[in-house]
Amino acid sequence: MSAESPEQNEHYLRVFKRRFRDWRGSRPFWAGLFTLLGGIPIAYFPYATLQLGQMTLSMATTAGAGSLIIGVLLVTLGLTMWFQQAVRIFAGVASILLALVSIPVANLGGFVIGFLLALVGGALSISWAPGEPQGDEPEERAEATVPQQRAEPAEDFGPMYDTGTTVDANGGRNSAG
Template sequence: MSAETPVQSAGTFTRARLRFRDWRGDRPFWAGLFTLLSGLPIAYFPYATLKLGQMSIAMATTGGAGSLIIGVLLVTLGLTMWFQQATRIFAGVAAIVLSLVSLVVSNFGGFVMGFLLALIGGALALSWAPGEEGAPEAAQSDGPKEVPSADVAPGPVADAGEHGLPVPQTADAGASDNDNGRNRAG
């Protein structure tokens, strides 16, 4: 290859993956996914019929309609978290409240699976915050950067003062410390 060789464009799969990653990074994706998935067992189990050979076991309860409503609302809240990020606080609180209601109404919250997924999704929605736009990753360092102050002359810095801030050491302060040390010893 030479310097003039044009760079091949990324494949369709790579471009789609990168676009999805960018889309996912701009919204509370995992909160929406957990909340969306929590609605499925809550709505499904009251209407499920299990066949064991000739015997069928129906899970139909009086809370079937309530379970269906809670499940559909949780799926809707999960989609809302994805497509309307501004309502994430409301959607997170609503998901947590609906998960608690599902314990009583819907077979212990879809046999605890839907309950736990909704709680985790709601908590993730409440804790998610949008990132700052245009913040380069190089600017985000491991620790705070020291900026020299205009009123403090550069020079050696003594141990931290009473508030944890560095105290500049002057020539006079160093000499008086040494004198005080001699006077105490002598």
């Protein structure tokens, strides 16, 4: 190992941040995060017991199992968006459908918080597209940004409206001029 290698001189936190940024840029990161965060309140609120001073607020409902299933599925879909980009469209559609089902099943979709997060995450997943890799050589990028000039026609095609035409044997029309 030489003393000039960049890996040796960089701080490990800077290397981690750069690698995380590259990882995050190659997948629908925010879609997965919103979907994952949307599943947590949907699964949590039916089983939560909130204390407001001396008053205990419990949201135990008969739909607790359905809420738990929807929440766990949304968390799983969020992780799937991160680690399996090929199924991002399916995961996005499934997230939107589960978010809509959570409205009647899971206390208005986790008091609308989980519903909105899962809905936005699903929409982001459907709309995300992988970026195009940049060329290694700067000449390729420069040529791609230069607008192409329009070539002028080299021949004169005659008058615009030629009325003397005959039918060719192959079905086309030839000018009889």
